[in-house]
Amino acid sequence: MAKTDKLAQIIEHLGELPTLPVVIQKINALLSNPRTTATEVGQAIATDQAIAAKIIRLVNSALYGFPGRISTITHAIVILGFSTVKNVILTTSILSRFDLKKNIQGFDMMGLWKHSIATGSIARLIAQEIGFRGKEEAFVGGLLHDLGKVVHALYLPDSFVQVVTAAHEKHLLIYEAELDLHGVTHVDIGAWIADKWNLPNDLAAVIKFHHSPSKAGPHALLVSIIHLADILARGLDIGTPGDKTVPVVDLEAWTMLGLTEAQILRILELSEKEIEQSSVFLTIND
Amino acid sequence: MKKIPVTDIQDGMILAQPVVGSAGNVLIGIGAVLRANMSTRLTGWGITTLFVESSEEEAPVTGNTPPSHNYKESVDACFQGRLVNSAMRTIHRCVLQHRGYPNG
Numbered sequence: 001m002a003k004t005d006k007l008a009q010i011i012e013h014l015g016e017l018p019t020l021p022v023v024i025q026k027i028n029a030l031l032s033n034p035r036t037t038a039t040e041v042g043q044a045i046a047t048d049q050a051i052a053a054k055i056i057r058l059v060n061s062a063l064y065g066f067p068g069r070i071s072t073i074t075h076a077i078v079i080l081g082f083s084t085v086k087n088v089i090l091t092t093s094i095l096s097r098f099d100l101k102k103n104i105q106g107f108d109m110m111g112l113w114k115h116s117i118a119t120g121s122i123a124r125l126i127a128q129e130i131g132f133r134g135k136e137e138a139f140v141g142g143l144l145h146d147l148g149k150v151v152h153a154l155y156l157p158d159s160f161v162q163v164v165t166a167a168h169e170k171h172l173l174i175y176e177a178e179l180d181l182h183g184v185t186h187v188d189i190g191a192w193i194a195d196k197w198n199l200p201n202d203l204a205a206v207i208k209f210h211h212s213p214s215k216a217g218p219h220a221l222l223v224s225i226i227h228l229a230d231i232l233a234r235g236l237d238i239g240t241p242g243d244k245t246v247p248v249v250d251l252e253a254w255t256m257l258g259l260t261e262a263q264i265l266r267i268l269e270l271s272e273k274e275i276e277q278s279s280v281f282l283t284i285n286d
Numbered sequence: 287m288k289k290i291p292v293t294d295i296q297d298g299m300i301l302a303q304p305v306v307g308s309a310g311n312v313l314i315g316i317g318a319v320l321r322a323n324m325s326t327r328l329t330g331w332g333i334t335t336l337f338v339e340s341s342e343e344e345a346p347v348t349g350n351t352p353p354s355h356n357y358k359e360s361v362d363a364c365f366q367g368r369l370v371n372s373a374m375r376t377i378h379r380c381v382l383q384h385r386g387y388p389n390g
Contacts, residue, residue: 026319084377150294171366171367174313228377231377232377232381234364235361235364235365235377235381235384236381236384237315237357237360237361237364244363244364245364245365245366245367245368246364246365246368246374246377247368248368248370248371248374249371249373249374249377251371251373254373261379261380264376264377264380265380265383265384268384269384270379271329272313272314273327273330273331276331
């Protein structure tokens with residue numbers, strides 16, 4: 001079966017995939033406009049009280065450094081800036097679409113979410129270490145890089161567990177086992193979702209190219225950050241990406257990042273606290 | 287193996303059970319060589335006690351003796367067949383050093 005046919009077959013089974021709330025598209029448009037004021041964003045978010053409450057909870061977590069001191073979305077934007085709040089909104093809206101506590105027979109879903117949190121946290125630290133301005137984009141990219149895997153696991157669990165089993169038996173990456181078994185990977189599924197949900201271009205690039213970062217064009221540096229963070233998170237054995245091995249680092253990405261051994265050790269040293277604090281994202285639907 | 291308050295950590299003690307954060311993630315793996323100054327950080331994470339190898343099994347203070355092989359074996363298995371270039375070997379070495387294996 002051709003790859004496009006197989007993808008179409010999988011997508012057909014994803015009919016129940018929820019859409020993103022309308023308010024998120026509106027807010028993303030507002031946040032893309034440099035003339036938008038904090039008050040306008042606050043008013044737009046307030047139209048979806050469920051999302052607004054989650055965002056207020058998150059920006060008041062220890063992760064953002066102002067625990068318990070931010071009372072409104074407008075206040076959050078003034079203190080944390082548009083970029084941080086925009087990424088919190090995006091992440092909240094996507095994670096709210098999933099039951100984060102749902103498990104599937106034969107696979108540890110929470111382990112996958114923990115791997116995602118670890119990848120996001122380490123990505124944020126790499127971004128900080130190399131002076132990349134999009135630290136929050138790096139976190140969100142790491143947290144959501146395996147979106148295709150999440151959707152495959154939740155909506156086609158039997159097919160996904162088959163992939164996991166093959167990956168374990170042959171010591172393959174999930175990506176490699178997917179290619180072997182189906183010819184379609186979580187990257188293809190993720191790219192389809194990114195398009196369906198109209199996700200920002202940089203996040204879509206992370207989802208699509210995190211196994212081949214040097215193909216990510218203008219987003220190659222961001223995607224390289226996520227690519228390395230994924231490898232380090234696996235090395236630290238935090239959560240489970242579904243397989244029991246690591247991808248080989250893309251040498252162009254490695255060179256682009258230019259990290260020394262001392263810098264990597266510093267990132268790993270800081271990662272534990274960062275992961276601990278970022279884990280608040282896994283409780284947003286509680 | 288014995289349970290001790292984090293305030294009693296001494297240089298060179300070997301962690302006998304992983305220190306796990308509130309989200310279930312491993313903060314420090316089995317076999318890590320502890321340092322007395324880690325107690326502040328652990329307390330900050332809300333951890334009050336941990337399990338260390340009992341005295342007759344403790345490593346010398348130098349920390350150069352490799353700790354339990356559990357974690358190292360698991361990392362080595364994860365990187366098996368993937369140490370194909372110097373970048374991968376650097377990553378592998380850093381991960382092990384971070385977990386308390388001085389020579390990676």
